[in-house]
Each structure stands twice: as C-alpha cells, then as structure tokens.
Amino acid sequence: MNMMTAPIQGAYRITLASEVDRDGWRDHARRLLQAGIAPEQVTWTVEGRREAGELDLSPSAIFPEQGSDPIAPPVRISKTLLSLINTALLHSNEDRFDLAYRILYRAQSIPGLHRNPADPDMLKLNRHAKAIRRDIHKMHAFVRFRKIGDSAGREQFVAWFEPDHHITQAVAPFFRNRFTGMDWLIVTPGASIAWDGQKLSVGPGGCKDDVPQEDVIEAEWRTYYANIFNPARVKIGAMKSEMPMKYWKNLPEAELIPSLLEQAGTRVEAMVARGQEDMLFEDRMDKPAANLPTSLDQLYTLLEQQTDAPMEKFSDRLVRGIGPDHADLMIIGEQPGDQEDREGRPFVGPAGQLLDRVFEETGIDRQQTFLTNAVKRFKYTQRGKRRLHETPNVGEINYYRWWIEQEIRLVDPRLVVALGATAARSLTGKPVKISRHRGEILSGADGRSILITVHPSYLLRIPDEQGRQVEYAKFVRDLQLANQFVRQERTSR
Amino acid sequence: MSKISRSDKLAILADAAKYDASCASSGSVKRNSAKSGGIGSTGGMGICHSYAPDGRCISLLKILMTNYCMFDCLYCINRSSSNVRRAAFTVQEIVDLTLDFYKRNYIEGLFLSSGIIRSPDYTMEQLVEVARRLREVHKFGGYIHLKTIPEADPELLRQAGQYADRLSINIELPDDESIARLAPEKDGKLIRRTMDNLGKKVREAKAERKSSRKAPLFAPGGHSTQMIIGADASDDAKILTTSNGLYGSYGLKRVYYSAFSPIPDASSNLPVQAPPLLREHRLYQADWLLRFYGFSVAEIMEGGSAGQLDLTIDPKLAWALQNRAGFPVNINLADKESLLRIPGLGGKGVGKILQARRFTALRLADLERICQSVKKILPFITTADWHPGKQLDSLNLYDRLKPPPEQLSLFGA
Numbered sequence: 049m050n051m052m053t054a055p056i057q058g059a060y061r062i063t064l065a066s067e068v069d070r071d072g073w074r075d076h077a078r079r080l081l082q083a084g085i086a087p088e089q090v091t092w093t094v095e096g097r098r099e100a101g102e103l104d105l106s107p108s109a110i111f112p113e114q115g116s117d118p119i120a121p122p123v124r125i126s127k128t129l130l131s132l133i134n135t136a137l138l139h140s141n142e143d144r145f146d147l148a149y150r151i152l153y154r155a156q157s158i159p160g161l162h163r164n165p166a167d168p169d170m171l172k173l174n175r176h177a178k179a180i181r182r183d184i185h186k187m188h189a190f191v192r193f194r195k196i197g198d199s200a201g202r203e204q205f206v207a208w209f210e211p212d213h214h215i216t217q218a219v220a221p222f223f224r225n226r227f228t229g230m231d232w233l234i235v236t237p238g239a240s241i242a243w244d245g246q247k248l249s250v251g252p253g254g255c256k257d258d259v260p261q262e263d264v265i266e267a268e269w270r271t272y273y274a275n276i277f278n279p280a281r282v283k284i285g286a287m288k289s290e291m292p293m294k295y296w297k298n299l300p301e302a303e304l305i306p307s308l309l310e311q312a313g314t315r316v317e318a319m320v321a322r323g324q325e326d327m328l329f330e331d332r333m334d335k336p337a338a339n340l341p342t343s344l345d346q347l348y349t350l351l352e353q354q355t356d357a358p359m360e361k362f363s364d365r366l367v368r369g370i371g372p373d374h375a376d377l378m379i380i381g382e383q384p385g386d387q388e389d390r391e392g393r394p395f396v397g398p399a400g401q402l403l404d405r406v407f408e409e410t411g412i413d414r415q416q417t418f419l420t421n422a423v424k425r426f427k428y429t430q431r432g433k434r435r436l437h438e439t440p441n442v443g444e445i446n447y448y449r450w451w452i453e454q455e456i457r458l459v460d461p462r463l464v465v466a467l468g469a470t471a472a473r474s475l476t477g478k479p480v481k482i483s484r485h486r487g488e489i490l491s492g493a494d495g496r497s498i499l500i501t502v503h504p505s506y507l508l509r510i511p512d513e514q515g516r517q518v519e520y521a522k523f524v525r526d527l528q529l530a531n532q533f534v535r536q537e538r539t540s541r
Numbered sequence: 542m543s544k545i546s547r548s549d550k551l552a553i554l555a556d557a558a559k560y561d562a563s564c565a566s567s568g569s570v571k572r573n574s575a576k577s578g579g580i581g582s583t584g585g586m587g588i589c590h591s592y593a594p595d596g597r598c599i600s601l602l603k604i605l606m607t608n609y610c611m612f613d614c615l616y617c618i619n620r621s622s623s624n625v626r627r628a629a630f631t632v633q634e635i636v637d638l639t640l641d642f643y644k645r646n647y648i649e650g651l652f653l654s655s656g657i658i659r660s661p662d663y664t665m666e667q668l669v670e671v672a673r674r675l676r677e678v679h680k681f682g683g684y685i686h687l688k689t690i691p692e693a694d695p696e697l698l699r700q701a702g703q704y705a706d707r708l709s710i711n712i713e714l715p716d717d718e719s720i721a722r723l724a725p726e727k728d729g730k731l732i733r734r735t736m737d738n739l740g741k742k743v744r745e746a747k748a749e750r751k752s753s754r755k756a757p758l759f760a761p762g763g764h765s766t767q768m769i770i771g772a773d774a775s776d777d778a779k780i781l782t783t784s785n786g787l788y789g790s791y792g793l794k795r796v797y798y799s800a801f802s803p804i805p806d807a808s809s810n811l812p813v814q815a816p817p818l819l820r821e822h823r824l825y826q827a828d829w830l831l832r833f834y835g836f837s838v839a840e841i842m843e844g845g846s847a848g849q850l851d852l853t854i855d856p857k858l859a860w861a862l863q864n865r866a867g868f869p870v871n872i873n874l875a876d877k878e879s880l881l882r883i884p885g886l887g888g889k890g891v892g893k894i895l896q897a898r899r900f901t902a903l904r905l906a907d908l909e910r911i912c913q914s915v916k917k918i919l920p921f922i923t924t925a926d927w928h929p930g931k932q933l934d935s936l937n938l939y940d941r942l943k944p945p946p947e948q949l950s951l952f953g954a
Binding site for chain 2: 160163164165166167168171185188189190191192193194195203205207222224225226227228229230245263265266267268269271272273274275276277278279280281282283284285286287290291299301305308309312442443446
C-alpha cells in the first residue's frame with residue numbers, strides 16, 4: 049500500500065472525520081484539484097485509523113482547511129461519475145479515497161473517462177460501487193426484525209445486521225419508507241439507525257447481544273421456509289451464490305438448511321417410488337431398482353428419518369418388523385398397540401398372544417415367520433393414564449404403503465398374510481371386504497401370493513362366546529391354508 | 542374434526558403452493574408508506590429475502606387460501622381425487638400472516654392462489670377480500686400478486702386489478718387438447734379469452750395513467766402465466782411457439798415454465814420421473830432469446846433436432862454452431878444485433894463493448910476486463926489482436942464447447 053512508503057516532498061495528508069465522511073472528502077478534493085495537486089502527492093486517512101494500527105506518516109503538510117482560490121478554474125465532474133464515487137466511497141477498502149481522487153484528477157484531462165469500463169481505475173471504482181450496491185441490496189433483504197413490544201399503539205422491532213461496508217446510514221431512508229408504521233432499531237457493529245415515527249436517528253454500533261434472540265413468529269417463518277422448498281429441485285450452488293453462508297448466522301431460517309438437504313434425496317425417491325408403485329397395481333410393470341434400500345435395517349433407519357411421516361396422535365417410536373431376513377411366510381398386522389409400542393416389537397400384546405395360540409394349533413413356527421405392521425407407529429388417544437388404540441386413516445395407511453412394499457421385496461416371502469382391513473388396504477391400495485376375499489390365495493399386483501383374513505384383535509372384541517368360537521375356527525382355517533400353501537411352495541421349487 | 546393451528550395450515554398451504562414457479566415482486570409502480578404511515582413499499586426491482594435449498598428466491602409469502610378443490614387436474618397435487626392433507630385459511634388469517642411476516646422483513650408481499658371451493662366466483666371474492674383488507678384496512682403498501690380464476694365473473698377481475706400489483710392466469714399446458722385431457726374442468730379457450738381481457742385492462746389503465754396521474758391503477762406490474770413442462774407430449778418447438786404467441790397477443794410480462802415434479806400421490810396417468818430441470822432451464826434460455834435477443838422460434842429450433850432443444854449446450858451456442866458462416870464477428874465493427882448473437886455474450890457485455898470501443902480499438906485484454914468469460918466467445922470473434930483462424934470450421938467444436946458433464950447432475954453439491 050502506498051501508505052507504507054515515505055511521503056514524497058511536499059505531500060499532503062488529509063484526515064477525514066469518519067469512514068463515511070463523504071462531504072469532507074468532496075470539500076478537500078475540490079480544493080486540492082483547484083490547486084492542481086496531483087494524486088501522488090496526497091495521502092488520505094480517517095480519524096481514528098491510527099489508533100487502529102495505521103502507520104503514522106507525519107510530518108506532512110496540512111492542506112488549507114478553509115477557503116479556495118477565487119480565480120481557480122472550476123472543477124468539472126459529470127453527475128454520473130459523482131454518483132458512482134459517492135457509492136464507491138462507502139467501500140471498506142482503505143485506499144478508496146485515494147482511488148476516487150485519482151479518478152477525479154484524471155477526469156479533468158480525459159473527458160468521458162467514466163464511460164470507459166476498460167480503464168483500470170474505473171474498473172476498480174465500478175467494482176467498489178457494485179460491491180456497495182450488492183451489500184445494500186443484501187441488507188434490504190436479510191435484516192430480520194424481532195418484535196420487542198408495543199408502545200403508544202405502535203409496534204416496536206429491533207434487528208441485528210453485519211454489513212461488509214459502511215452502508216448502515218445509507219440504507220436508513222429505505223427502511224423508513226417501508227416500515228413507516230412501526231418503530232424500529234437496526235444495530236450493526238459500526239453504527240445503529242432508528243425510526244420512531246417522527247425522525248430517523250443514527251447512533252453508535254453495538255453487538256448481537258443488544259438484540260433479542262427470538263420472536264414467536266420465527267417458528268412460523270421456518271415452517272414456511274421448510275414447506276416452500278421443493279426437494280425435487282436441489283440447487284445448492286444457486287442458493288449459496290445469492291445467500292452466501294456468511295449471512296446464515298443471522299437468518300432464523302438458515303439453521304434448517306442442512307437437515308432439508310439431507311432429507312431431500314430420500315424424499316424424492318420415496319415420491320417417485322410411491323408413484324411407480326401406484327402404476328404397478330394397474331400395469332404390473334417392473335420398476336427400476338435405483339437407489340432402493342438394500343437391507344431391512346437400512347429401510348427402517350431411512351423410515352425413522354422421514355420428517356413428513358404422519359405424527360399427529362402417533363407415538364414417536366417406530367416398531368420394526370421381526371423375523372428372519374428371508375422368511376417364507378410374512379404376516380402383516382395393522383399397527384403396533386400399547387404394549388408393542390412400549391417393547392418395540394410387534395405382536396407381543398393380547399392379539400399377539402392369540403396369534404401365538406393359533407400358530408401352535410396350525411403348526412406355524414413363529415421363529416421362521418416374519419411379523420410386521422402396515423402402519424409402523426402406534427396411533428392412540430390419551431384417556432387419563434390409558435392410551436386407547438385409534439384406527440389409522442387412509443392417508444396414514446398410504447404413507448406407509450411404499451415402505452411395506454419395500455419390506456416385502458426385501459423379505460421376499462412365498463406368501464403374505466394380511467390381517468384385517470388396514471393391512472389389506474395397505475397391500476391393495478383399495479378398501480377390501482374381507483369376508484369376500486378370505487379363505488383363498490390371491491395373486492397380488494406384482495404376482496406375489498397374498499392371503500387376506502381378519503385381525504386377531506377382532507376375535508377378542510366379539511362379545512358372545514359362540515360367535516367368537518365360530519370366528520376363531522375360521523381364522524384357524526385361514527392360517528392352516530397359509531401354512532399348507534407355504535409348504536407346498538417350498539417343496540415344488 | 543379437530544381445529545388445526547395457523548402454523549399447521551401454513552405448512553400444508555405453502556407446500557401446496559410450491560409448484561408455482563413465479564415469485565417475482567418486480568415491475569410494479571414505486572410506492573412507499575412515508576405518506577400513508579402504514580407498512581410496505583415497492584421499488585422497481587423486487588427483493589429476494591431468502592433462498593431455499595432449491596436455489597429459488599423467496600420473495601413473497603406464496604400460499605394457497607385453500608387446497609380443497611372441486612377440479613381434478615391430473616398434474617396438480619391439489620386435484621379433488623388426490624389424497625393430500627387439506628386445510629383452509631380464513632381471510633383474516635392470511636391478512637395477519639402477511640403483516641406478521643412483512644413487519645419482520647421476511648417478505649416483499651403476498652402471492653395468493655387457491656383451489657376452487659363452492660364456486661369460482663366465491664373463491665375469487667375471498668381472494669379479492671384479502672387484498673382489499675390489506676390495502677384499505679391496514680394501509681399495506683407491499684406487493685400483492687393474485688392468481689386469477691378464469692371461470693370467475695369479470696367484475697371480480699376488475700376489483701382484483703385495483704388492489705393487486707400483478708395478476709396471473711395459468712395457461713397450464715401448451716395446447717388445448719392437452720388441457721382437455723389432463724384438466725377436464727378447464728377450457729383453453731376460456732383461459733385465453735380471460736387473458737385477453739386482462740391484457741386489455743392492463744393496457745388501457747396504463748394509457749389512462751399517461752394522460753392523467755389520477756387515473757386508477759390496474760395491476761401495474763402486468764400479468765403473467767405458467768405452463769407445465771413434461772406432463773404432456775408437447776415438444777419444445779410447440780412450447781416456444783405457444784409462448785411467442787402469448788407474448789405477442791396478450792402483452793404478458795412473463796411466461797413461467799414449471800417442470801412437472803413428482804408429486805406425492807401422483808396420478809398414474811402421468812410420467813413418474815425426476816422433473817426435467819435441464820429442459821426447463823433451456824426453455825428459459827430460449828424464452829430470453831425470443832424476448833431480448835431478436836431470435837425467432839424457427840431460428841432457435843435450428844440448433845435443436847426433431848422439435849427439441851439441445852440439452853447439452855445452450856440454445857444460442859447451438860444456433861451459432863449451425864450458422865457458422867455468420868462468424869467470426871468483429872467486436873470493434875459489428876452492430877449491436879450481431880454482437881447479441883455471439884454465444885457467451887449477454888446484454889450487459891454487449892453494452893460495455895459498445896461503450897468501451899468508443900475509446901479504443903478493443904484487444905483481448907480489454908475484453909477480459911469487461912466480459913464474464915472470454916474463453917467461451919473466442920471462437921466466434923475477432924479483435925484488434927485476435928482471429929480464431931480455422932477453428933470455426935473444425936468438426937469437434939461442439940465437443941470442445943459443451944460443458945463438462947458434472948454440471949448436468951441434479952444433486953451436484
């Protein structure tokens with residue numbers, strides 16, 4: 049930097065009042081120019097910079113503070129150049145005052161200099177001005193007000209912002225014209241600006257702790273941000289170039305970005321896969337196996353990470369299926385119950401115990417059977433200390449359909465038994481009348497064998513003993529058929 | 542049914558609105574609250590207050606009033622046969638939410654759209670009421686964009702234009718036959734008629750404002766439309782011809798292209814695949830060539846094949862490679878129209894060249910200082926110290942100029 053070199057003979061040192069003392073620069077520049085002083089002979093600095101570590105280059109002459117030569121030629125400067133300089137002077141670069149004076153000096157002998165974008169000085173000035181315009185634009189965009197209360201019928205807001213350049217005062221009119229109807233204060237490290245409905249005021253800079261750290265509306269803003277994002281169109285580069293990461297720390301919505309990105313890929317695959325599955329039921333096409341989970345463990349982990357799963361009234365706990373990774377018989381129930389949710393395993397409650405009894409009677413080996421549920425979480429209503437089972441609705445069943453489909457694909461059983469209407473709906477995508485379809489092996493959409501029967505909890509709910517026995521016998525018959533079928537399949541292949 | 546919170550509704554109704562591509566808040570009148578003492582201002586340029594990880598700007602609070610809908614448009618997530626969660630805002634909830642967000646400087650304004658409930662007129666009345674309350678009760682000076690329902694009463698359209706900065710009607714699909722097939726309750730002819738009516742009102746109001754400053758405003762930010770890409774079989778030539786017609790006939794500010802996204806619970810009559818983002822991008826580039834670079838649809842399509850744009854390279858480069866006889870162009874002598882046709886050179890670069898060459902005969906070093914990237918344009922230009930020689934005739938020019946393949950990746954970080 050030229051400040052590091054010793055001042056040449058007769059050099060002038062101009063000390064401006066502050067980093068934003070554009071008026072001071074203009075006054076001095078005019079008088080220097082009228083006296084014909086070349087830019088090489090002038091060094092510009094700002095009050096207080098020496099304390100900040102700038103080298104002291106004194107002694108240097110102090111240019112006359114007042115008055116100008118009445119017969120000196122008038123200074124000529126085009127409006128365009130003046131406004132460009134005015135903008136560029138807000139830059140944080142320390143030699144901006146020198147650059148601006150050099151251009152002003154050269155412009156006296158090169159008319160139209162400012163119209164030459166290829167001139168190296170103009171190039172630099174234009175870059176400075178562009179950086180300022182961008183900084184101002186980003187401040188307009190990224191200031192986030194937080195409400196601190198009401199006073200005399202006016203709402204009061206405060207914001208913290210960290211601009212790159214000395215722009216805080218320059219943006220004040222914008223915020224006054226936009227937020228006229230409320231009181232506000234914007235604090236930056238260099239300065240603060242405030243509006244009280246009557247006048248704008250400028251104060252000293254501050255720090256982040258001067259501003260409240262939360263506003264109730266921010267939760268809704270984050271909700272909006274997360275939901276307006278389309279996971280099918282991730283373009284991180286575009287986001288970062290327009291909203292550089294340096295701003296993220298002061299944007300309440302930015303903390304969501306990492307998790308949104310993490311989930312985006314899986315969310316899209318799930319949507320595409322769900323769509324393909326829908327078509328399967330109609331055309332029985334083979335689906336491409338790109339990026340599908342390759343193990344049950346991976347499948348459940350992925351499912352646990354989904355943030356769009358229905359959660360209202362549901363327990364957080366995901367109850368995984370249980371059984372050998374590849375089983376000949378797979379049994380799908382409705383959803384985990386209270387006890388299953390507590391233990392994290394399917395079919396351990398009353399219905400599970402009934403099922404165990406039927407297994408024994410029909411000769412089905414529970415250890416060789418894969419047991420799971422159509423909906424993977426417990427839906428309930430709290431009644432005092434009890435959690436009452438609540439039937440999942442169609443949307444909730446549909447949400448888990450793709451996952452069930454993947455589960456079946458991975459276990460690859462010879463027969464799938466659907467217990468009850470929820471499991472049947474989950475497999476077919478349609479409401480199913482169990483009495484019409486039970487008792488026979490059906491062929492599923494992808495050619496897989498399916499048996500539909502009632503859920504054991506249905507048997508537990510039948511009030512009269514006789515009815516219960518009739519239904520129990522039918523249920524045993526269905527599972528006998530299942531066991532028989534699996535054995536036949538095993539030997540025939 | 543249990544009552545759901547404003548936040549839950551917001552989640553559902555923002556999610557439902559994200560398939561609308563437009564978020565522009567620019568091009569309206571300049572307005573501020575200094576006199577009214579209210580809240581809100583608009584400048585010439587809109588402000589993007591945030592960016593989502595999809596790279597799209599968040600400028601407006603973009604929501605649906607409700608995603609309940611009587612219509613069953615197959616490409617739409619809110620169609621009546623879809624299984625999505627449904628919710629509806631009240632008029633006052635939207636007004637409050639807009640003001641809450643605006644006062645914290647999250648947004649430039651509101652972009653409000655809606656599913657059709659009860660009747661097109663009823664729905665449109667509610668949309669207009671939101672805008673009226675914001676403007677008249679709360680002295681709101683921010684940006685308002687209302688999605689207009691073509692089937693609604695023209696009088697409601699007139700009222701909407703009084704309060705809104707911009708109105709839009711979705712053309713939905715490139716031709717009437719596709720509309721009839723995929724959006725059975727909609728009528729392409731009616732959409733065009735309403736668009737025509739809207740265009741006339743915008744033009745008339747603008748003309749009246751010229752003769753009298755007191756003449757009432759009508760959608761001073763103009764009107765726009767959106768077309769879904771990839772839901773039907775229309776090729777790029779068809780899409781661009783439709784856009785060109787729309788710009789010419791109805792004075793539209795913008796045609797937005799929206800790549801059909803896989804949507805939850807998609808209809809099985811639609812292609813299920815990742816959205817054709819690159820195709821959408823090329824269509825936007827071609828759209829730009831139509832509006833600002835003096836290209837015709839036929840010229841743009843010279844660079845493609847079988848009615849589709851080249852996805853590998855941008856449409857201007859594709860056109861130039863088919864028309865090499867017109868190159869190289871002399872940077873120091875060529876007129877503006879010819880400069881604009883140089884691949885890799887945009888409107889701003891051309892402006893700077895025209896300015897700078899008044900001072901000196903431009904050399905490569907000068908160009909490097911004022912253009913984004915000289916490398917791309919080198920084969921197509923001559924300067925005081927540069928001639929591309931025979932490379933323009935070389936057969937592998939296409940391969941040398943195409944972008945490296947990783948740029949095409951959808952999930953590239």
